[in-house]
Amino acid sequence: MQHSDHAAAEAPQPHDHVKRLPILISLIIGAFFSILNETLLNIAFPELMVELNVTAPTLQWLATGYMLVVGVLVPASALLVQWFTTRQMFLGAMTLFSIGTLVCGAAPHFSVLLIGRLLQAAGTGLMLPVMMNTILVLYPPEKRGAAMGSIGLVIMFAPAIGPTLSGLILQTLEWRWLFFMVLPFAIFSIVFAFIYLKNVSVPTKPxxxxxxxxxxxxxxxxxxxxxxxxxxxxxxxxxxxxxxxxxxxxxxxxxxxxxxxxxxEPLMDLRAFRYPMFTLTVILLMIMMMTLFSTMALLPFLFQGALGLTVFMSGLLLLPGSLLNGLISPITGKLFDKFGPRALVIPGAAFLVVIMWFFTRVSTETTKPTFLILHICLMVAISMIMMPTQTNGLNQLPSRYYPHGTAILNTLQQVAGAIGMALFIGIMTSGQRGFLEHSADPTSPAQMSEAVVTGVHNAFMIGLGFAVIALALALFLKRTQGAPS
Missing domain, CATH: 1.10.287 (Helix Hairpins)
Structure with a gap:
């Protein structure tokens, strides 16, 4: 394991004189628009089902397939960051993402759209580990909370804001503009990174x-x-x-x-799991990703399928929570540096349990302000948990495990998100189908709305169970100070 250890450890030497801010901005710009695409299409699913003539479980592959490709590629990232420079990895990833975006925008039918999404996902899967590993190398443990908070602004804000942005776009334009509007920004990120992004490691090619x-x-x-x-x-x-x-x-x-x-020379060194806070972090973040992505998938179906809201109104309901979610991440990062993880994660997990319980009680009679408040509270709770937990877990690892720790976290978060979305939509669909099978008039609009609500209730009950597990795990969190290299 000498080669991989050396590759991870050699990076910190020249970074005292490196300008960190331009590098951070380069990473954030590229990451924002690639991660944004994980949920950009969610609110358009009901419309795409009609236009592309596919079922909800089939259409979910536009989101599940995206996260699956990311999850499959990220394990190799610990190896790739030792074979290629920071610039090569980032520029290559964003170029691949841009090509996929163009394919999606021009797709004549579902299969081509799916291919474009998978190309986008390949770019995202290569880019995410570069971002995380660069932050670990550039910033010492006592300053990582604020830096990770900035990354959290992207990792959490981008997928959360996706449904809102798509709702606003789809109000006046067709779904293809969800991609055509992203493409110029993706190209801009390539140009900006080409000028400002510096290498923070030397490839050792294990x-x-x-x-x-x-x-x-x-x-x-x-x-x-x-x-x-x-x-x-x-x-x-x-x-x-x-x-x-x-x-x-x-x-x-x-x-x-x-x-x-x-x-x-392991592809992904699982010895990182010997560090208990890192292991606890992995489990907690998997639960959070399942909750985040499944909720983002369920709410559009509930808003449009059961409540009869327009795409624009659905996006508007998700806007305040999405904005607050992103804005809170840098704040929670700074609070983590000062107070540690327990002061944030335990209250956040308890809050999450309460919110998920309320989601199991919603109906067609639930008012729009109630949904607005519930979504805001959900986003605040998740923000209090995710970045402090992630920073705390990575801080415990020695520097030789940085590439492997980020690869493990990114892989399992993406796979958990994909499984969560598939599981929750499957539960929703099954509950909906079961309700209509026992309905006296399954073609009635009122009965169809109630069927959607029943399916969503079933899914959120499972989400409530996950939230309770997250709260129990949060009680075992301890602050880490960083391990020797």
Whole structure:
């Protein structure tokens, strides 16, 4: 493991005289527009179902597939950041993302649109680890809270604001403009990074473990594909294709984990899990990503399918919470530097439990101001948990584990988001279908609205269970000071 250790440890030497702000701005610009695309289409799903003539579970692959590709690519990032410079990784990733954006905007039908989304996801999957690893290298542990808060402004604000922006755009323009409007900014980020982004590490080009790459791809891909297929109505979990792909994925991940612990130069060094706060961080953030992305997927269906709201009004309801979510992240980062994680994460997790319970009680009679307040509170709770937890967990790792720690976190967050979205939409669809099967008049608009509410209730009950688990885990958090290299 000498090569990988050296690659992670060599970076801090020249950074005292490096101008950090231009590098941070370069990363934030590129990250914002690539991560924005994870939820940009969510509020347009009901419209796209009609225009592209596809079902909700099929359409969800525009979001699930995006996160799946990111989750499959990120495990290799610990290796890639040692093979290529910061500039090469970032510029290559944003170029790939821009090509995918153009393909999406010009897509004549669903299959081409999906291909474009997967190209976008490939760019995002290569870019995310560069951003996280660069922050860890540039900033000492005592200043990382504020720096990570700035990144949190992107990681949390971008996907949260996606439905709002798309709602505003779709009010006057067709769905293709969701991509055409992003493209100029993606190109601008390439130009800006070309001028200002500096390299923070020197490539050492360690050995490429092809077997590990294959095992991680089959593992993460099989699990997410299985969960996604479970909601498509083809027998659910009784379908051999569903439980078969999950089983193959689980076995592949087990073999992947065993191999990482045995080879000299692991693709993703799982020894990082020996640090308890990092392990706790991984579990908490997986729960948070499942909650965030599944909620962003469920609310548009509830607003438009059950309450009869327009796309514009749906986006407007999500705007205040999305804005507040992004603005709070830098503040929670600074508070973390001063008070540690427990002062933020425990109250945030308790708040999340209360909010998720309220979401299980909503109905067609629930007022728009109530939904507005609930969404604002949800975004505040998630903001109090995510960045402080992530910073605290990464701080405990020695510098040689930075590439591997960021790869583990980014991979499992993306896969958890994909599984969460697939699981929650599958539960919603199943509940909706079950309600209509026992309805006296399943074609009645009122009954169809009630069916959507029933499905959403079922999904939010599971979300409430996850929130309770998050609160229990938060009680075990301890502040970390950083481990020696």
């Amino acid at each position: 050995r490429v473990d092809v077997v590990s790459i294959i095992l991680s791809t089959i593992g993460f891909g099989g699990i997410v594909y299985g969960f996604s297929s479970a909601g498509e109505g083809n027998g659910g979990w009784s379908n051999p294709l569903v439980y078969g792909t999950v089983l193959v994925g689980a076995v592949s991940l087990l073999l992947f984990a065993i191999r990482q612990l045995r080879v000299d």
